[in-house]
Amino acid sequence: MHKGLLAYLTHLAKLDKNTVSRATKLNLYKDIIKKKLDITKITLPPDVEKLVKLYQHNPPIVTLRDRMLEIPGMTAKKAEEIGSRYNNWNDILLSEFNNESLTHLKHPPFTEIPYARVIKYANELITILKKLPNTKIELAGSLRRKELFSKDIDIVIGYNGRMKDIIDFLKSHYRELYIYADGESKTSFILHFDFFCKVDIIKSPMKEFYFQLLYLTGSKEHNIIMREHAKKMGYLLNQKGLYKNNKPVLHPKSEKDIYTFLKLPYVSPVNRIRK
Numbered sequence: 001m002h003k004g005l006l007a008y009l010t011h012l013a014k015l016d017k018n019t020v021s022r023a024t025k026l027n028l029y030k031d032i033i034k035k036k037l038d039i040t041k042i043t044l045p046p047d048v049e050k051l052v053k054l055y056q057h058n059p060p061i062v063t064l065r066d067r068m069l070e071i072p073g074m075t076a077k078k079a080e081e082i083g084s085r086y087n088n089w090n091d092i093l094l095s096e097f098n099n100e101s102l103t104h105l106k107h108p109p110f111t112e113i114p115y116a117r118v119i120k121y122a123n124e125l126i127t128i129l130k131k132l133p134n135t136k137i138e139l140a141g142s143l144r145r146k147e148l149f150s151k152d153i154d155i156v157i158g159y160n161g162r163m164k165d166i167i168d169f170l171k172s173h174y175r176e177l178y179i180y181a182d183g184e185s186k187t188s189f190i191l192h193f194d195f196f197c198k199v200d201i202i203k204s205p206m207k208e209f210y211f212q213l214l215y216l217t218g219s220k221e222h223n224i225i226m227r228e229h230a231k232k233m234g235y236l237l238n239q240k241g242l243y244k245n246n247k248p249v250l251h252p253k254s255e256k257d258i259y260t261f262l263k264l265p266y267v268s269p270v271n272r273i274r275k
Contacts, residue, residue: 100188103180109196112149119143121193122153128173132166135159136209140202140216144269152198153191156216158209163187166201208240210252215239222272230262237262 069079082096097105122143129137138144141154157166163184171177176192187201204212215223215238230237235244242250242258250261259266 100180103178103190107176107178107190107192107196109152109190109198111151113151113195113197115143115146115148115150118150118153118197121197122155125153125155125191125199128170129155129157129166132157132159132169134161136206138213140213141200141218144217145219145272146270147273152200154200154202154216156202156204156209156213158204158206158212160206163201163203166203207251210255210258211237211241212239214255214258217269217272219272222267226262226264229264233262235262 069076086095122139126137126139129135136158138156139154140156141152142150143153159166163182167177167179167182167187167189174191177189178191179187179189181188185203187203189199189201190196191199202212202216214226227237230242235242235249237243237258241248242261250258252258252261256266
């Protein structure tokens, strides 16, 4: 593995950076991180070592055209057809895309961010949000499960006030915050740290907070198992509560209360992984 990867890196190091495709950069990055290559245990030419270190700490930057091809439903043929009708990318942006697509194109977020890199910014965000009075706040999603890579930061906020209060508060702390989906229960935006990162804020009534946290922590497979188990016991479990004959039967003070009620051992977030 090391010899093959070394040859691959040596080849890349000889190329002009602009000629290395995005796909090649991403594959290189995944090889280094996911295979946990320890570059201290093999001898690398100086230029190759520099390239390795670059991609260990900085996910590859994609071009506007690359990002256009990542839009759901966008094909290379469609991208070429759209491009042929305009003189420049700015005209394309203004004429062809909705607010969400436009925001992603103008401020392209990283889609595979190493846990070690994104968690410090996620914690910073949590610390700021906890200054809001009368709230419960927790990380959710892949970050809470401590998966190797994350595509965004998911935060659940138990709050009985308006979403606008939360977003206005964040805007007072972050100069570059670009909203692309604005709702009362969920708002999505791109935040600029030392890279652009997608953030989802999910606002939950206090009484539903731990059900929402359980659901949004995932994984999808773990949620399915939990819900099927509840169904066998005669209950309906979802992100809003636990019900019997359409009536709530539990007002948990923690996630553990939900597991205990369903007679299940508590599973820590890091073990709620996809199997």
